[in-house]
């Protein structure tokens with residue numbers, strides 16, 4: 001039976017957290033799901049060592065994968081990553097804008113530097129990834145852009161104000177881009193994960209735990225647990241595939257009921 005992404009080529013920013021046996025990041029889990037469903041996958045990340053190793057692991061599983069160095073906040077890096085994808089696999093059908101970092105802090109606790117870096121990665125990075133994917137997708141007759149926002153892009157997070165603002169920006173950018181490119185069959189959607197157990201989230205929680213603050217996340221979640229990255233990847237896979245052919249400008253919340261309260 002053909003895979004759900006058979007014949008498609010995908011570029012995933014922040015995709016280096018894909019080591020089998022370790023806790024997966026959301027981009028890493030998406031990479032494995034895409035490879036399993038027949039896509040050729042390019043992982044783009046700042047972390048060259050983990051990115052190359054992850055791509056090699058995916059190839060060992062029998063799928064096609066490659067790594068390209070990508071700082072998602074830099075326009076020339078996106079130009080190179082898209083060119084690399086076209087040179088390696090001949091086309092581009094799917095981009096997942098997943099690269100991210102966190103910054104804890106309310107309004108007065110947030111430095112200008114932290115603000116700029118959060119807006120850079122979560123707003124500008126998503127804009128640049130979309131901008132440079134569009135011409136290649138146009139040549140393929142269409143495509144799917146999946147922007148990984150957050151529940152913090154829908155409801156305010158007073159403890160991570162710059163992060164929340166960046167995620168809100170990527171949510172509304174998604175809708176503006178979806179309208180602009182709908183006639184060209186290029187769909188643009190956002191995914192809003194709730195609390196997900198990933199390397200990035202573990203490092204943020206370690207900061208809290210260092211200060212003796214217990215993990216505040218689980219009591220807030222109606223399903224009573226964190227998500228696995230694979231559960232977020234299932235939603236990304238749907239939006240990347242032709243199963244979502246009538247879905248654009250939408251926001252897919254995957255949060256264990258968190259924002260239903």
Ligand SMILES: NC(=O)c1ccc[n+]([C@@H]2O[C@H](COP(=O)([O-])OP(=O)(O)OC[C@H]3O[C@@H](n4cnc5c(N)ncnc54)[C@H](O)[C@@H]3O)[C@@H](O)[C@H]2O)c1
Pocket residue numbers: 013014015016017024025026027028044045046047070071072073097098099100101121125148149150151192193194195196197198199200201229
């Ligand atoms: N984990 C959660 O609870 C959660 C919840 C909602 C949204 N998200 C979002 O999902 C995305 C993935 O998060 P995760 O927790 O799976 O992270 P993760 O553990 O996969 O780590 C993020 C990855 O992004 C890479 N990266 C960081 N800055 C980059 C840049 N400028 N250019 C390229 N790569 C860069 C890192 O090297 C790392 O590999 C992020 O955008 C995050 O904000 C995460």
